[in-house]
Amino acid sequence: GAVVSQHPSWVICKSGTSVKIECRSLDFQATTMFWYRQFPKQSLMLMATSNEGSKATYEQGVEKDKFLINHASLTLSTLTVTSAHPEDSSFYICSAKLLVAGVYNEQFFGPGTRLTVL
Amino acid sequence: AQSVTQLDSHVSVSEGTPVLLRCNYSSSYSPSLFWYVQHPNKGLQLLLKYTSAATLVKGINGFEAEFKKSETSFHLTKPSAHMSDAAEYFCVVSYSRGGATNKLIFGTGTLLAVQP
Numbered sequence: 001g002a003v004v005s006q007h008p009s010w011v012i013c014k015s016g017t018s019v020k021i022e023c024r025s026l027d028f029q030a031t032t033m034f035w036y037r038q039f040p041k042q043s044l045m046l047m048a049t050s051n052e053g054s055k056a057t058y059e060q061g062v063e064k065d066k067f068l069i070n071h072a073s074l075t076l077s078t079l080t081v082t083s084a085h086p087e088d089s090s091f092y093i094c095s096a097k098l099l100v101a102g103v104y105n106e107q108f109f110g111p112g113t114r115l116t117v118l
Numbered sequence: 119a120q121s122v123t124q125l126d127s128h129v130s131v132s133e134g135t136p137v138l139l140r141c142n143y144s145s146s147y148s149p150s151l152f153w154y155v156q157h158p159n160k161g162l163q164l165l166l167k168y169t170s171a172a173t174l175v176k177g178i179n180g181f182e183a184e185f186k187k188s189e190t191s192f193h194l195t196k197p198s199a200h201m202s203d204a205a206e207y208f209c210v211v212s213y214s215r216g217g218a219t220n221k222l223i224f225g226t227g228t229l230l231a232v233q234p
């Protein structure tokens with residue numbers, strides 16, 4: 001149980017185009033989903049926290065108008081990289097927090113989406 | 119502020135020998151600590167977690183870690199390395215304050231190589 005999927009697993013796009021990445025919790029409902037970015041040989045950096053039905057909370061330095069997050073349901077969050085540029089090329093990883101009353105809410109991670117912007 | 123320091127960026131061991139991956143944390147609050155493993159082109163997998171229960175935590179695949187508050191450490195160990203253990207390992211701290219959503223703060227990672 002507690003499986004998180006991401007789609008697509010990899011994408012190549014031209015500079016200036018927009019790319020949408022989906023994150024789904026397949027067998028549980030997630031109150032909160034998180035989006036991370038991982039540059040080559042570096043650690044994961046939290047970009048934003050997404051709560052179902054409300055606006056995402058972005059970390060300092062992350063442009064909310066560039067990285068649009070929509071969390072329309074308890075099982076789906078999307079990240080849209082608008083007007084992508086080569087410096088946006090990275091590995092984007094989402095996680096979903098399992099809603100279990102009274103128990104520490106563990107995060108489950110998706111397999112990641114590798115974005116390459118030409 | 120919360121932070122995590124992984125003291126070694128690369129560790130190389132021989133198959134069958136012990137593994138030690140070091141992690142120190144800094145936290146103003148009672149932390150929850152985790153170790154995650156990331157195999158190439160795969161998602162992060164939780165190895166084990168400490169959430170203020172027993173200080174010696176046993177995880178999957180024979181890994182364990184000991185929470186030492188006096189040393190602010192949470193080192194990951196395994197008695198005998200296997201080739202399949204070769205991967206990137208992340209030490210992670212989480213905290214919640216005032217009902218705020220738990221955030222995970224990742225260390226910089228340790229790449230474990232296992233030699234035959």
